[in-house]
Amino acid sequence: MPLTDSNTPEGGQPKLRPSCEDAKPPLDYFALVIGIDSYKNIRPKLAGAVADAKIFEKLLLEKLVWKDNTHWMGHIQMLCDGEATRSAIIEKMRALKDNEQIVKDKTAIIIYYTGHGGRATTPESWTDWPGTDGHIELICPVDAQSKAATNCGTASGPWVESIPDRTINYILQELSAAKGNHITLIFDCCHLAGMTRAANDDGTTVERSPVDTLTISAECDVDIVSLDRGDSIKRTYSSDEEHKGFCASWDTHVLLAACATDEKARERDGQGDFTRALLEVLERVPIVKLTYKSLIKSLIMPPNLRQTPHLDGKHINRCIFTLFEEAVADSMTDCDSLEGPDSTTLSLHAGLVHGVVIGSRYDIYDVTDLPKLVPLVTATVVSVNICTSKLTLLEQSPIGNKFTPTSGLDNIRCCARLSTISHFELLVYCNELDFSTLRPVFEEKQDDKVKLIYPLRRADSPAKADICLEVVGGKILFSRGETNSFFNEESHHVTAMNPYNFFPTPRKLLPSHLPHQPPSDDINGIRQFLNHYFHFTYYMSMQSSVDLGCLVSIEMFQLKRDEKDNFHVVDGQNMLSNLHRQGYVKIPVATTGSLDKARSSNEAFRYGLTIQSKSEKKLYLHIFCFDPSTLDIDVVYSNTVAGNCLDKGSKVSFGLDNSMIQPIVFSLSEEQEVDVQCIKMFVTTEPVDLRCIVNTLVKATEKSRGLGTDHPATLEWASKVIPFLIMKVTQSQDVQTTRSISSWNSPSLGLSLCHWQLDTQLIGGNTDLCTVVFKKIMNFFMSFINVKNL
Structure with missing residues (x-):
């Protein structure tokens, strides 16, 4: 099995890594897979968790394959039933940060857990931890004990607590600092303990949450997350969003969970519903074509059950288990058919707050094939609400004349990306009178690699331009124009302002040019920067009609x-x-x-x-x-x-x-x-x-x-x-x-x-x-x- 670069994009050739006789080779992925059926002190016992873990292991071995059919170099650690004790789970997770085969920002780290999960009251002294409604979330190791088992004297061995989300997040923060945020956490378990089976269950399903009450002591894992140590950790790691539960550290990992915090994860016929749906998509769609977002969108859960798979984390638009395609997927927006499979009307999951404008055009893509970036059809915005919009397929689309959003996709939904914005232009001044060098930038062709999302119009002076382009020595120099044509005084909370007096500062006090200077014949690079400049100015200018201070x-x-x-x-x-x-x-x-x-x-x-x-x-x-x-x-x-x-x-x-x-x-x-x-x-x-x-x-x-x-x-x-x-x-x-x-x-x-x-x-x-x-x-x-x- 060749040693390959784990960040080789789909379509590229894997790079051979240098070998070293005295060191183990670096890995493309490292997986810790945990499955527990036979709990010692928690009811009920499960029947499908260990099977799920073994099937997931098999999938990783078979499906993590490069385009040339060479397998990723990886290692999988399994902890099943009696092996999955509290001490073993924590030890294996903490050991990842010291594993020399795991290369920072290269090796994908996958942690899969299937078994019981629950909630407990947050200890009052845990002032460092943002719980949800006064509760923390837990996963249950095989030797964890419940309050009921202890009170009844049926517990075997000394008291062992479940593992709280607080502990897991601090471990993941340490791991992310050492190895990068290329971490995927997959949990097929409940997050709400002490609940009875749902009324509509048919007797063949079992919930992956214990029926007994779980508790956590204030001293739980003090060696990992004491307040002093916690403050030190917090100064070292990023937490861009105060998420709670198993994704409190938003930037350290991506979380895929079987259900929301107020729902139940179920297993039937010897397999978890979430894992079954997950494996079905991963078996059917090549991994290199899936982002975390498109994977969750593609899951088909059993009908009439209140179990909604949950996705969280900053980097949900990365291709799963890789670091690429995130930027492409960030520019994509979910869309669905409004009126059935033959409808020409789509619902775009973005609206005014996202900057959507009536008349703009969007290309429609298959969410399972984003790396190819081949659109299926083009649609135009016909109405806009606060955070949704309505699209209509163009009668004479440049891509195709007829399109069914769900045809041939096996219930996998589509997404949209802005193709051309409406009602706005970028005013461009150029120092060339004949405009000969930059004319190809304005004159687009069908097969151009980079297209102008935002229409351009020539301005006859810097005073009337949003941006100025100078052709100097075979390069293009960009500088800010002296106006902002995006500004609409009526839509802003700004009074007594001249909307065209935007840049009066003496230019000698400011940098003469923006840092990006592409060659004058780099048409794609010039267009890319102009799109970039428009995007920045557009969202900087966009304001609400509501005063934030209210x-x-x-x-x-x-x-x-x-x-x-x-x-x-x-x-x-x-x-x-x-x-x-x-x-x-x-x-x-x-x-x-x-x-x-x-x-x-x-x-x-x-x-x-x-x-x-x-x-x-x-x-x-x-x-x-x-x-x-x-x-x-x-x-x-x-x-x-x-x-x-x-x-x-x-x-x-x-x-x-x-x-x-x-x-x-x-x-x-x-x-x-x-x-x-x-x-x-x-x-x-x-x-x-x-x-x-x-x-x-x-x-x-x-x-x-x-x-x-x-x-x-x-x-x-x-x-x-x-x-x-x-x-x-x-x-x-x-x-x-x-x-x-x-x-x-x-x-x-x-x-x-x-x-x-x-x-x-x-x-x-x-x-x-x-x-x-x-x-x-x-x-x-x-x-x-x-x-x-x-």
Whole structure:
């Protein structure tokens, strides 16, 4: 079996790895597979869990195959029945981080568990752990004991607790830091204990939850997650979203679960319903054609049962067990037929909050064949609600004249990707009078690899352009134009503004060009950057008609660390209190260099952020970082799970209240004196996936509309942008004011990447002058920003 690179994309050739006689070869995947039927102290015993584990093992051995039919190099550890003790499960999971054959960001780590699962009351002293309704989730090892068995004297051996989600998440955080977030967690078990069989069961099904009450002590796994150790772990790992249960560490792994937290996982005829559905899809569809999202969408569960497979994690759009295709899938949106298999009308799971516009065109794809990116048909948007839209297939589609969404797909649904946006154009100025070099960029052909999603129109001067292109020495230089044609004053909470006065700052104070400089004959690269620029500007400009301050209050504080490494507010002053008057937040930075350097420095300033609900409705918070230099957009925090909403008075805290979400830290590069960064907050009254906003040039040809979920038109949403001025200071200077939003543990938010650097010779280190110049710069941003009171 050849040793292959586990990240070779579908269609590429596996790369032979160098061998070493003194070391074991690196692996493409490592799987820990656990199945338990014969519980010692928990009722009922199961009949299909061990069989499920063995079938899953067989599937990995047979299906993890490259395109040239060579198998992935892997290793599978099995723990079945008596082998799957509490100590063995934890030992095997923790040993993964020290396994030299598991290569960071290369080897896929798969953890599959099938058996009993349940819930228990969260110990009061676990202030570091965000439980759901006062409960934690558990998996039950073979030797776990229930309260009933102990009280009745039927328990065998010493007291053994189940394994709580808290323990598993801390282990996964350690593992992710050591080996990368290429981790898949698959659980075929219940998350709700103490329930009886459903009334509609036919007697052939068994629930994978114990009938006895489970309990967890406050001292459970103190060697793994003591508060002091927990604080240390939290400062080392990223947690972009305060998810709960087995996916509290949102960025460390992808979770596939048999059911939601308030549902039951069942087995029948010697096999789990979830595992049966999972294996059916994996047997039928090549693994290289499936993302985690499309896999869950393709599962066919038994009818008339309340068991909905659950998917969670930041990277659900990766191809399963690999690291590629995530950027492509991020740009895809679910869609379904509205009126049966022969209907020409589709429902798009995205709407106004995702930026969908009537008249825009979407290409329709088979969700099980995304790597090929061959669309089946094209449709146009005919109506838009808050988070759903209606599409109609084009009568004379350039791809095909007749299309049935479910024909030939065996109940696997389709998805859509934005092809051409309507009602917007990107105004482009070029220094070439005859436009000869860039004419091919405008004149598209059917077989072009990269197409313009956003129509272009020539502008006759930089003052009338969104973006300027200069042909210099065989390269294309990009710079910002002096207008923003996306801005619609009527749809924003901005008053007394000239919508065309966006960039009055003297250009010598700013970088003359954006960093991307493709060759002048690289038509695809130029189009890709123009799509990228449009996407950034479009979502930066997009605002809601609802004032965010009506739904939430926002506070930001400087923090200090005590002798136990806990963080406390310095002086209680809300650093956002003057945002409505000043228009930005000033962030002094004492530590220069990389963001990793700032994280490890005791001298780096940290900040806490609190967003508290003021609404009677359930709220869902999303925070994105907009980098005006790289034009990248990344998620800081996103809440897409129904059980993780903000009720009235509840709050999300960064770095405060022992939250799993980290304090905020900033960094400047050694050569920078001043920098600019913005965050944009969205609040919705239903869980909505806004992953479509994320934007990067690293892997994607573009980022367009996203993976929305279907919700009623009564859903409301609001948004707000907060800009930050980041300034270099010395330790002797007063640093009582603010800092910017970059999750302490999120490398993608490294503020050192920003290059809105002011000329230090012109500024001369004068802080007041920096502020004056920044106010001029912010005239550009204020075109986008709602500057009302929080």
